[in-house]
Amino acid sequence: MKNLFIIRSPLQILNAYEAIAHFELKHNIFLIVQNHLEKNNVQMREMLSMCEYEELIEMPPSKSNYFRYVALTLKLKKQRYNFIFFGNLGSFQKLLLANLEYEKSYLLEDGTSTLVFHKELSEEKQHVSWRDIRFLLAGLHIKRKKPVDYFTIFDLERKGKEEIVQHSFEYLKLRFCQKFLLTNEIYFLGQNLVKSGWVSEEAYVYYIKTIKNYFKNEKIIYIPHRAEMIDxxxxxxxxxxxxxxENTMPIELYFMQQKIKPKKILSFYSTSLFTLAKIFDKTLVISYGICLENIKMKKKMRASFIEKFILHAGIEKKEICFHDIN
Structure with a gap:
């Protein structure tokens, strides 16, 4: 039987590589679901050569997806699968899990979103939106029949009968991480906190200046998030x-290909802090948490949720505040 990988981000490709090696998978189909962020799509294309697959299906971004989702679901439904791997829990992923025949499904690592999805998927009641209900008109199911398992770097609490396969990028390190050059540079991983509605632009620049001044005798390389606009x-x-x-590949892959081991890695609520702590050493990593009063109301709960896992992972955490937010 074949295995299906539903991929939406570069990090999911890194985890797909790890899963293929861990489970010794052959006969893989890669379904690449692109979005409107071209940097994301370019990175995924460049990374595909890492993975072993028999068939590649690319789905370009579109304003309307209903008929494409139905057509592709009916096409993929013609065969049975061993494993299905996915990293996001959108309408399309739910549709495939509800209609395809498969042995097991695994949620692939996609950073801190994994923590949110684990909470949602562990609930007994499945969430169904009006967008999902539309697929009933095409004669398709909208609720999955089997529980979801996890292939993750996080130490998740097992709930019910779910299987949690925890990894530390063992196979990725075996391929790329034989010898590293320890550099004197500090790498700061930028975040898309302004555009995504976490903090104001003024506050974000203030945080960066404050951290820059703290390490004033050190050289800092600032790498913007792929969705970040540099003002x-x-x-x-x-x-x-x-x-x-402005790096053109996931930071994990950049360090491995360049054989660079940074002096320190800094960021705010970045997924890469977790992955790089696994690839290198958690003592190299510092997470800067933002004062809750600086974070916009709709993001406060998510910030607290992520910080709990940062502490659980043993990553050093510091707090930073912007006192003139008005």
Whole structure:
């Protein structure tokens, strides 16, 4: 039987590589679901050569997906699968899990979203939206028949009969991480906190300046998130000790291909803090938590949720505040 990987991000490809090696999988189908962020799509294309697959299906972004989802579900439904791997819990993933015949399904690592999905999937009642109900008109099911298992770096609490396969990128490290050059640079992983509605632009730049001043005698390489827009205020703090480097691949893969082991890795609520703590050493990683009063109301609960796992992972955490938010 074949295995189906439903991929939406570069990090999911890294975890797909690890899963293929861990489970010794052959006959793999990769379904790449692209989005409107071209950087994301480019990174996924460049990384596909890492993985072993028999068939590649690419789904470009579109304003309307209903008929495409129905057609592709009916096409994929023609065969039975051993494993299905997915990293997001959107309408399309739910549709495939409800209609395809398979032995087991695993939620692939997609950073801190995994923590949110684990909470939702462990609930007895399945969430169904009006967008899901539309598929009943095409004669399709909208509720999955089997529980979801997990292939993750997180130490998740097992709930019910779910299987949790925890990994530390053992096979990825075996392939890439033989010898590293320890550098003197500190790498700061930027986050898309302004555009995604966590904090104001003024506050975000203030946080970066504060951290820059704390490490004033050190060289910092600032790597923007792929969805982050670099504005003029952030550009103005660039100097010989603070360099903005717009990397074109996931930071985990960049370090491994360049054989770089940074002096320190800093960020806010970045997934990469967890993955790099596994690939290197958690003593290299520092997570900066933002004062809850600085975080916009709709994001406060998510911030607290992520910080709980940061502490559980043993990652060093510091707090930073912007006192002039008005």
């Amino acid at each position: 003029s205020k952030l550009r103005r703090i660039e100097d010989e000790n603070f360099i903005i480097f």
